[in-house]
Amino acid sequence: MEKLSLDKSKIKIVLLEGVHPNALDVLAANGYTNIDFHKKALEGQALIDAISEAHFVGIRSRTNLTDEILEQAKKLIGIFCFCIGTNQVDLDAAAKRGIPVFNAPFSNTRSVAELVLGEMILLMRKIPEANAQVHRGEWKKSADGSHEVRGKTLGIIGYGHIGTQVSVLAEALGMDVIFYDIETKLPLGNARPVSNLSELLAKSDVVTLHVPEDDSTKNLMSAERIGQMKQNAILINASRGTVVDIDALAAALEAGKLNGAALDVFPVEPKSNQEEFVSPLRKFDNVILTPHIGGSTVEAQGNIGIEVASKIARYSDNGSTLSAVNFPEVSLPENKGASRYMHIHVNKPGVLTSLNKVFTQDGVNIVGQYLQTNAQIGYVVIDVEKNTKANLLEQLKEIDGTIKTRVLY
Ligand SMILES: NC(=O)C1=CN([C@@H]2O[C@H](COP(=O)(O)OP(=O)(O)OC[C@H]3O[C@@H](n4cnc5c(N)ncnc54)[C@H](O)[C@@H]3O)[C@@H](O)[C@H]2O)C=CC1
């Protein structure tokens, strides 16, 4: 008889970076108990040692899963980011090994939007300087340069899940909202798209960044772009550190071009809470610096724990790759009494024919078949009448182009 899916107690899940305990509860409720829970991020050999036998790994933004690290994790089936950003994972290296990468695209977005809103109000009132001065014993009561946000223009760069929420909240405060996105986006409320970045920068009293880390956003806020901002404007970045040229920002602050800035993310962030944060921005009283905590609220982390752990259980139990960021997305129905074979392969001619031959030549009755491909890989899921024949999995493994196969039930 065909060997079926691995016993759940043998499926090893490694969770790093102190993901919320809700994740453990969800996994336990789904029968997964073989879990290594690490409070911190790991790197180098310690990371390799931790994940070398893992079937699933859960991380946040601090763990770098590079091609070299993934090469040492031969049993890995899925990578789960308990956050939005997936730039810390080599997505292509994972895909070529048949490893889908999942994230939590919504659960911490409100937390980031609220932080940005709060920072914007504080910076427009020059509260960071006032706070620092009073802490030093200085008393400088003044209205100079202190403004309401009502009636001011907010420019949002990147009108996605976070940018749109900032837009709605800012309008509720009476702000005029304009936005720039490389995609055509539905404007919410009275927000208006602008056709280029220069226009947004020239019109905005506050500019806030909500774009992903990629080639198009590297140093998006360069010296030139910061120079295009209004005199006395404010810059907020809670997206990714690579998006702002920090030296250019420091120069603009030094020159009195900007009234203030808030940064939650940095090109180089300390690897642990013990490491010192080094930045030319530390000396400015009118800059709010936070340690990448935009999404770090009890609510967001609790929800992410549930969301991502449910995705681990779903991919493990059912094979669904819905919402994977680097993989063909296959949404699968619950399996009702069939055996489910999953086959991940290089997307090239002939693989499907060979695959179907394995089943047809053995007279196996196929009761469901699901296929998605992208330029790199193909993912086929085949439901067949239970236990019809032995060694189907072995035959699937032998097909030229096979990356990974798995059987459930
Ligand atoms: N500070 C923190 O703790 C957190 C940071 N983030 C980061 O916030 C960023 C945004 O997150 P979401 O809004 O959820 O992402 P999203 O994917 O929903 O939206 C990003 C938007 O940026 C647009 N975009 C991409 N490249 C662009 C470019 N070159 N110029 C203009 N627009 C561009 C996209 O079309 C999209 O509409 C991500 O980098 C994420 O990693 C997310 C959560 C927490």
Ligand SMILES: O=C(O)CCC(=O)C(=O)O
């Ligand atoms: O601290 C974290 O979990 C990372 C938050 C973040 O930057 C994200 O969700 O992209």
